[in-house]
Amino acid sequence: MIHTPPGDRRRCRSLTLPNGLRVLLLRDPDADQAGAAMSVGAGSGDEPPDRAGLAHLLEHMLFLGTDRYPAPEDFPAYVQGHGGRYNATTELHQTCYFFEVPPAHLGGALDRFAQFFIAPRLTESAIAQEREVIDAEYRARRGDDEQRILGVIKQVLDPAHPASRFLAGNRDTLGEAPEALRRALMAFRQRHYTAANLRLAVVGNEPLDTLERQVRRCFADIPPGTMPAPAAHPPLLPPGSLPLGLALQPTHRRHELRLCFPVPALRPDDYLQPWAYLGELLAFRGPGSLYGQLMDRGWLTGIDGSVLLDTRPQALFQIRLRLTPDGMGHTAAITAAVFACLRRIGTDGIAAWRHRERQVLADQRFRLAATTSTLEFVKSLADQLHRYPVAEALRGPYRLDAFQPRVIRDCLAHLTPDNLLTLTVDPAVRGDRTSPWFPAPYRVAAAPDPGATRWDGAPDFTLPPPNPFLVTIPHAEPGGPSAAVPRLLHDSGQSRVWHQPLARAPGGRTGIHLNLVAACPTHTLGATVLTALLIAWLERELAAEWQQARAAGMEVTPSRHHQGITLRASGLPEQLDRLLQRLSSCLSRTRITAERFDQARQGLQACWEAQQHDLAFRRLLRLPEARLGHGFDDEERLAELATVSLERLQVFRDELLHGVGIDCLVAGPLDGARARRLVAGLEARLLAGEASAVERRRPPIVSLQAGQAYHYRLEASHPDSAVALYLPGPDGSPLQEARYRLLAALLHDAFFHRLRIEQQLGYVVLARYLPLHDCPGLILLVQSPSLSVDELQRRIRHFLTAPDAPLPRLDPERFAHYRDGLLHALQAQQRQPAQQMEQFWASLAAGDADFQRPRQLLQAVTDLTLEELQRFYQAQLLPSPWVWLHT
Known part of the structure; x- marks a missing residue:
């Protein structure tokens, strides 16, 4: 079975x-x-x-x-x-x-x-x-x-x-x-x-x-063959080679300390997941934890514990600590702190109640596993058939058997100073050798002796308390009738709440999308950076609670939008109640301390610096928003971040909350009264004084002239050339969205085949639908290690305009094939609660409070003909503004 x-x-x-x-x-x-x-x-x-x-x-x-x-x-x-x-x-x-x-x-x-x-x-x-x-x-x-x-x-x-x-x-x-x-x-x-x-x-x-x-x-015709016997491999590191230290110079500004330990190979049939158990204890973010104490000293920005190499007969378990520049001067003390925390785990961390809690969470994840996309779900299923008996093919990754403290203690016994490979990543490293293939200057040294440096902080590191977000997921019994679209529950001008009841929702969970709409301007460079910094501060202030919420199966994602802050969350109503109470209380009442401000700014700086060194094609995909959507690129935001003071962030928070509005969409198996109560506590804390209507403004987009070419250059350290052509739509109507979505599907395969397979221009070749706010757009992108920017532009231009361009020569059968595929994909999205909610949320952002946009889009795709799309291609797409984005 x-x-x-x-x-x-x-x-x-x-x-x-x-x-x-x-x-x-x-x-x-x-x-x-x-x-x-x-x-x-x-x-x-x-x-x-x-x-x-x-x-x-x-x-x-x-x-x-x-x-x-x-x-x-x-x-x-x-x-x-x-x-x-x-x-x-x-x-x-x-x-x-x-x-x-x-x-x-x-x-x-x-x-x-x-x-x-x-x-x-x-x-x-x-x-x-x-x-x-x-x-x-x-x-x-x-x-x-x-x-x-x-x-x-x-x-x-x-x-x-x-x-x-x-x-x-x-x-x-x-x-x-x-x-x-x-x-x-x-x-x-x-x-x-x-x-x-x-x-x-x-x-x-x-x-x-x-x-x-x-x-x-x-x-049936696959050759039968035999299962090759597993090869015998030696231990990962030669006997007697540890302890050992490595130090390397990164390509980009990065500061890390990794403590790596060869450990016995993972055995999935043990069903105990001891390394995940230890990793969760090490990475806890509460006050007084390893994370909290190192963060308070200004040395740390993040920590996790995980298996880096999963192989046989040994695996490599790593404790990865992302450090600040100041933290790089204290790696010996940080290493001593980690071993002190491991001793604390050995004394008080291995407990039956923790294992029971993890069993409940694992069972809930198992029950929700079927809600993942087919693509990822079916891949994991095939891989699991190699790792687990067929009876456990679905349950294997989530199964936790009875508590066996000895197994966890045996794993902990391998995390010792004499079994340690230390890796320091620091721009200041000067290596005496260079690694091959992915060249990095590095040097080999003796590992630091943790006994030589004592941890002078509190030795009784705080370990995770019982998870307050852990609640019983109800059996998936049908609720009341579902509504096809949300309905408006409440509109005071300052606060607007929509609700969509669902008879069935994955795991009985409710989704909530929430916008805090600022009355003050938030689209300038300064306000953009300050909003992002305020979100980073919130994440630091609520780090422990949000970590436990996510461990309990909730989704919590704060982000910036053009007029304030967005929160996307999902969970059971009791979980969401607690989450929103803590969010509103923290945002409105918690003082921003100098320590938390510095931590938030350092973390945001590290994130934006890492984005600067992302692969060129990924940065180009973000460039339309930065250059046309009144956004800002990484360099501009980093320069502005360097000027922000604690006092300026405090003033900005007060301005943002003064007269703030709330837009909220709630979807799930709960009635309107329960949905209204979810938001009421948030309103009570954030909507102070006499209610006044808040102006909801559409996001601004740079006006472009048809028939003109625009060029935006990206400063990239990578030697490859990368070029993207962005073709923005003239308006945000359902008809235009239908045209651009279908064009992206039709052009992608031909673009990939001609430039990637036939012409061998590079590894990354794509054509993709890329809207800018609520306006459609099409982007064609190539990253090449061999051709110049000018030559790549010529090839893209030729693909679109040559006599053998794919769309003018497309046959009706192939057109119908792609149109039907797009229709099915859109219909499938509209049946999935999470994706449907995203569509309704986008409708609200576009001013469609009646939520007719998804239906209108389906109808527009259905009505498209090959002849009409070919006329549009020649008469409107090719003469539209051509926005060249390139390195």
């Missing part, structure tokens, strides 16, 4: 095909998307040592044509054209391929997907092309500090362990003749891509018998 959550309407079946392929089928009658994932029990750690990147290259190659479907664009076009998604990942010992499509097209997608594992073409020309893509991907990540940190750690691992190798691959490691590389790919595939070493998960809304017939028909 396969264990499923109580009350789950889904039905499961496991089977093994005659060729040995193990399969898990899951029927979800409510699924808006169907999907499948194939997990291979082999990855980068299983490739020959002299073939770095071979597993990664094979992952790419399977998407580029099969004997039955030879066109490289066939599978992407089929899936994305029907409104679906696909992806793949290569890890150390697993590779996973996965997709989702509308249920009606699952059979066609499975037929194409199965051929990946039956008869991939692996042509030499495609191998040569994809080798360059692998190289471009490697070069795009070469300056990434996470890769560089891991690369330095690899230098001290046992070279006989596969985790010590360079795994991503590049042109050099894959640089032999295509015919020789093809032979290596074939040999790797024949050894590892056999039915015995594959695990398939399929999710759909058809009966299980139907799903089984589809699977048996599509996957």
